[in-house]
Amino acid sequence: MIEVIGLIAACLTTFAFLPQALRVMKTQSTSDLSPTMYASFVVGVLLWLLYGIMLGNIALILANSVTAIFAGIVFFYVVKNNVFGQTNAT
Known part of the structure; x- marks a missing residue:
């Protein structure tokens, strides 16, 4: 049950960055x-x-792997826009 709670929490906080x-x-x-x-x-x-x-905690491994990807994407654009100038294509 503890692992299930951890996996649910991991999914919610991870996919909040999507x-x-x-x-x-x-x-x-x-x-x-x-x-x-x-x-x-x-x-x-x-x-x-x-x-x-x-x-060896699967909840921490999965959640933080996916979160690193999502947050890394945003960070890439933040750095790109700060180094090469802000693009505001809304």
Whole structure:
């Protein structure tokens, strides 16, 4: 039962990033997003992933793998727009 609770929590918090990632990919706009927040978040998620791997905890491994992808996509666009100029194609 504990693992089920962990998997449900992991799904909810992980897929919460999907709408933001889809929106950023569609609009290419990141003007209101903080590069510092996304950088620290991606590093934190990668550390949680490492922690989950070390524990062999499937909920931590799956959730943080997917979250790293979604947050990484957003972070990529945040960095791209800050380095190469903001694209606001809404």
